[in-house]
Amino acid sequence: MGEHTVTSFDDDLEEVDKLIREMGDLAGSMIGDATRSLLSSDNPLAQRIISDDAIMDAKQRELDERAITLIARRQPMAQDLRAVIGAIRMAGDLERIGDLAKNIAKRVGAIGQSTTPKSLSHSIESMAEMVHAQTSGIVDRYVGRDAEALKALRAGDEKIDIKYTAIFRELLTYMMEDPRNITACTHLLFCAKNLERIGDHATNIAENAYYVMTGNQLPISRPKLDETAVSDATA
Amino acid sequence: MGEHTVTSFDDDLEEVDKLIREMGDLAGSMIGDATRSLLSSDNPLAQRIISDDAIMDAKQRELDERAITLIARRQPMAQDLRAVIGAIRMAGDLERIGDLAKNIAKRVGAIGQSTTPKSLSHSIESMAEMVHAQTSGIVDRYVGRDAEALKALRAGDEKIDIKYTAIFRELLTYMMEDPRNITACTHLLFCAKNLERIGDHATNIAENAYYVMTGNQLPISRPKLDETAVSDATA
Structure with missing residues (x-):
């Protein structure tokens, strides 16, 4: 009977994990698109x-x-309960990632036909690819229960922050060069900021996933590069 | 015995609510400061x-x-469980509000001594007051279990979005007037955007609180004014 109950809980959690994977896949394609x-x-x-x-x-x-049904029916203790609450949190971060991608898409009308300089387009696209890879990588490691790989993936967020700082500077330059660039560049600035925030949500997911798997906090605190950069007159 | 168990759950939930209130008070003072x-x-x-x-x-x-301890010990069913999960979610939103306020504070070094035009300072300050009142008002209504008042408070977010759009336009004007304003105005833009996002988190709290209290979703969907504004070339 004990054995049976455990198996049922695992089956239920697997259903929840399946939704996390689907949300992760959707988030990934939304970021790029x-x-x-x-x-x-x-x-x-x-x-x-x-x-x-x-x-x-x-x-x-x-x-x-x-x-919630799972908790109410199975009444899991300690570690199992943490896994379910962890899944609720990860889903919350994935939902925010969707919101941020939508916010980028909603700016299409606002930017209109103003052309973005090639080098800037390239930078923003490559930032989006980094953020996509980071998000998908973390969700994969959670679903595959690979805690060690999560540690390594956290460094990806540092690279994203560095990229964001570079794009921020590039955008300021374009705005200063020609006031007609200001409106479009402002929207691109929010777009880059949204990508940077998606990276932060991916880090939250990694932290939650690691905690669910190991019961411990991820050992090294995420480098807060964007914040260091603030005192250096960027955002 | 049933009676006794119910009382204990309520006592535990009251402790959780006390923390929500403390986080709400802290969030309020952080926004203004x-x-x-x-x-x-x-x-x-x-x-x-x-x-x-x-x-x-x-x-x-x-x-x-x-x-989590409360769920594990009391194993609450349906509505009680929703109340606890709701509290976890509200705490998540309050924590994000703290992050957004911190992000505003971190820009102090970046803006330096460049002076902000008086009318703009006034607009941003008044937006911060609106956001502070909105956040505190919603937390108060949750702690006081006043579901009806929450409905009315949601309209406050619409006013915040209108204010944000006005500030966004004002900032673009300053940037176009003089390129030397661009760096400082960009940070003020993020500051205003953070205030607008704090308003969104307050709305999330209102939605969660209403659901916890009534078991229903808040009837009228929040007006997405910022999003309408996007197609009108603002953010």
Whole structure:
């Protein structure tokens, strides 16, 4: 009977994890598509991301319902309970990632046809790729229960912060060069900031996943590069 | 015995609510102080907010621990369980509010001594007051279990979004007027955006609180004014 109960809990948790994986996959594609829609002024693609976000929200609600039902039915103790609460938190971060991608897509109309300098487009695209790889990598390591690999992945967020600082500086330069660039650059600035914040949410997921798996906090605190940069007159 | 168990759950939940109230009070003072430190280049005040955020984080960890222990010990069903999960979520939003206030405070060094035009300072200060009142009001209504009042308070977020759009436009104007304003205005833009996001977190808290109290979603979806504004070339 004890054995049976344990197996049922694991089955239920697997269903919850399946939703985390689906949300992770959706988040990954939204990050790439949102950036592409912004840089190529692709309105239909932007609209698709806005619909994707509604799917993301629905998946989070489903996960929350399942997790709460799971707790109520199985009444898990200590570590199992932490796993379920951890999943609720990770779903919360994935939902925010969806919101941030949607916010990027919503700026397509605002930027309009103003052309983004090639080098800047390239930087923002490459930042989006880093953020996508970071998010998907962390979700994969959680689903595969690979705690050690999570430690290594955290360094990825440092690289994202460095990239953000570089883009921030580049954008300021364009704005100073020609006031006609200011409106478009402001939206690109928020786009880059959203990507940087997606990286932070991915780090939150890594921290939660590590805690669920090991019962410990991730050993080295995430380097707060963006914050160091602030005193150096960037954001 | 049934009676006794119920009372104990309520006592435990009251302890959790006490932490929500403390986090709400701290969030309120951080919002006002962060904005003041930025507009008056007050470095010692900025440092205090950065320490306040560590206190906020500690309170959230304490609440999480208490909530998880509460679930494990009392094994609450349905509605009680939702109340505890709701409290964990509200604490998550309050912690984010602390982060956003800290991020404002961290920009004090970056803006330096560049003076902010009086009318702009006034607008940002008044936006911070709106956001502070909104956050405190919602936490008070949750602690006082006043679901009806929460409905009315949601309209406050609409006013905050309108204010944000006005400040965004004002900042663009200053940047276009003189490129030397660009760096400082960019930080003020993030400051205003952070205040707007704090308003969104307060709305999340209102939604969670209403759900905990009534078991229903808040009836009218929050007006997404910032998003409408995007297609009108603001953020």
